[in-house]
Structure formats: structure tokens, C-alpha cells
Amino acid sequence: MDLQNLTPEQLTSLFQTYALPLVWALVIFIIGRIVAKILTKIVGKMMVKSRVDETLVKFVQSLAYIALMAFVILAALDKLGVETTSFAAIIAAAGLAIGLSLQGTLGNLASGVMLIIFRPFSVGDFVEAGGQSGVIEEIQIFSTKMKSGDNKEIIIPNGQITGSTIINYSAKDTRRIDLVIGVGYGDDLKKVRAVLEDVLAKEERVLKDPEPTIGLLELADSSVNFAVRPWVKTGDYWPTLFTLQEEIKTRFDQEGISIPFPQQDIHVVSNTAA
Structure with missing residues (x-):
């Protein structure tokens, strides 16, 4: 097409047909991009004010920006005369195919959002x-x-x-230590209880409230088992557990209290022929 031989009316018609839609498409894209960034920042600030986790804030901002830009691009293409309905259908089909192929990854993504929210x-x-x-x-x-x-x-x-x-294990301020202490059937149970109470009373990390529990748990095959259940601060759980077990063993040795180990008595009966 020879532009030099065109009349002003033809030039105006060409401009309205091709150049003007292109200009409008660029204007829509540029302004839409600016608006998308502004809206994304507003969403981020609102989430930060609500004390939402920073990782989730960035993730939601990214999704919001992508969704807004997809809308802006479709609007710009529509201004150029591109059939956006079929284009949107192609995007939806591609998204479905990608979603099916990334089921595990998307599941981890959804789980990550749940962990951050809840x-x-x-x-x-x-x-x-x-x-x-x-x-x-x-x-x-x-x-x-x-x-x-x-x-x-x-x-x-x-x-x-x-x-x-x-x-x-860190959700609560306090934790209970559950010990099972076995002693021999021949030991004085009142003395055992007194020794256990004294050990707990002397351990500074054992809390007074709630009070420790000491009770006869069971009459086992080889031992009489006491349940010893003191409460401690969560951060003191393991150090106190180790200390109590060592101190109980030391005190039992000093007091002559036995800590039996599993054993069996085997009786052999011999039948002699008459």
C-alpha cells in the first residue's frame, strides 16, 4: 500500500483501524500494570497490619499480581481485536494440564498455606x-x-x-516428666516413697504447682513399680529428667533400696525310675 497516494480520509481510516487500537492497548497495558502494582501493595499492607506471616504475604501478593496482569493483558488484546474468549480458554486448559501434572506440588503448596495460617x-x-x-x-x-x-x-x-x-512439645509452658521406678518386693514401700519425695523436693527445677505425683503403679513380675510424675518448665524437661534419674539411683544405693532387674527362677524336677 502506497501511503503517499492515500487521501486524508483514508489515512484517518487507517489510523482509526490500526494505530488507535494499538495506542489504546498500550495505554491499557501501562496503566493496568501500574494499577496492579498499587493494588498488590495495598493487599500486602493490609495483610501486614493483620499480622499475617511474611511468607504468606509475599505469596498472596505474587498471586494477586499475576491474576491482575492476566486481566490487563486480556483487556489489551481485546482492544487490538484479538478474540480473547478462545485465548482465555487456552489459558484455562493449559492451567488445568499444569495443575494435574503438579498435583503433589500444589498439595504441598496448599499445605504450606495452611501451616502458615493455622x-x-x-x-x-x-x-x-x-x-x-x-x-x-x-x-x-x-x-x-x-x-x-x-x-x-x-x-x-x-x-x-x-x-x-x-x-x-514447645506449645505449652510446662511439661510433666513420667518416670517408672521399680523397687524390690522386699523393700519398705513407705521408705521408698519418702526417698522419692525428698529427691523431688530438693530438685529446684521441679514445680510446686502442679504438685508432683508419686503413686504405686503396678505389682510387676520382678518389681514393685512407682509412678513418679513431677512438672517442670518445658525448657527444663530433659536436664531435669537426666538429673532425677541419676539422683534417684544414687539415693537408693545410699538407702539400701534395690532396683531389681527382670529375672526368673527355674525349678528342675527330676523323676527317677523306681
Whole structure:
């Protein structure tokens, strides 16, 4: 087409047919992008004011921006005369195919969002989750990172965590230590109780409220078993447990109280022929 031979009316018609839609499409894209960024920031600020986890804030902002930009692009293409209905159908079909191929990943994503929203544990908590136990170091969108007691890094998919039982040992301020102390059938039970009470009373980390429980638990095959259940602060659980067991053994040795081990008496009967 020779533009030099075109009349002003033809040039105006060409401009309205091709150039003007292109200009409008660019205006829609530029302004839409600016508006999308502003709205995304507003959503982020509202979530921060609501004290939502920073990881979830960034994730929601990313999703919001992508959704808004998809709308802006479709609007710009529509201004250019592109059939956006079929284009949107293609995007939906592609999204469905991607979603089906990434079911496990999307499941971990959804589980990560649930962990961040419902907060069954926080960073620094000692938990059992997903078949593992350790201290939580980081809660990510797809996985959770924890550190084991022997300083190993464990990364667990979030879907595995939400699909199993979660035990949070750090959720409460206090914990109860459950000890089973066995003594011999020939030992003085009142003396045993008095020694156990004295050991607990002298341990400063044992709480006075709730009071420790000492009771005869069972008459076992080889021992009389006492349940010794003191309460301590959660952070003192393991040090107090180790100290109490050592102190009880030491005091029993000093007081002449036996700690029996499993044993059997075998009686052999011999039949002699007459």
C-alpha cells in the first residue's frame, strides 16, 4: 500500500483501524500494570497490619499480581481485536494440564498455606511431624526445614506434615516428666516413697504447682513399680529428667533400696525310675 497516494480520509481510516487500537492497548497495558502494582501493595499492607506471616504475604501478593496482569493483558488484546474468549480458554486448559501434572506440588503448596495460617508450630519449636522430630528452623511454602537433635537438617514436604499427626512439645509452658521406678518386693514401700519425695523436693527445677505425683503403679513380675510424675518448665524437661534419674539411683544405693532387674527362677524336677 502506497501511503503517499492515500487521501486524508483514508489515512484517518487507517489510523482509526490500526494505530488507535494499538495506542489504546498500550495505554491499557501501562496503566493496568501500574494499577496492579498499587493494588498488590495495598493487599500486602493490609495483610501486614493483620499480622499475617511474611511468607504468606509475599505469596498472596505474587498471586494477586499475576491474576491482575492476566486481566490487563486480556483487556489489551481485546482492544487490538484479538478474540480473547478462545485465548482465555487456552489459558484455562493449559492451567488445568499444569495443575494435574503438579498435583503433589500444589498439595504441598496448599499445605504450606495452611501451616502458615493455622500455626500448629512456630520457628524454634520442638515437634514431631511427618515422621520426623526436631526443632523447626524455617516454614516455607512447599516444605518445612527442621534440625534434629544430632544437628542434621531435615526437609519435609508440607503435605506430609499436614497429612499426619503433629506433636508440638514447645506449645505449652510446662511439661510433666513420667518416670517408672521399680523397687524390690522386699523393700519398705513407705521408705521408698519418702526417698522419692525428698529427691523431688530438693530438685529446684521441679514445680510446686502442679504438685508432683508419686503413686504405686503396678505389682510387676520382678518389681514393685512407682509412678513418679513431677512438672517442670518445658525448657527444663530433659536436664531435669537426666538429673532425677541419676539422683534417684544414687539415693537408693545410699538407702539400701534395690532396683531389681527382670529375672526368673527355674525349678528342675527330676523323676527317677523306681
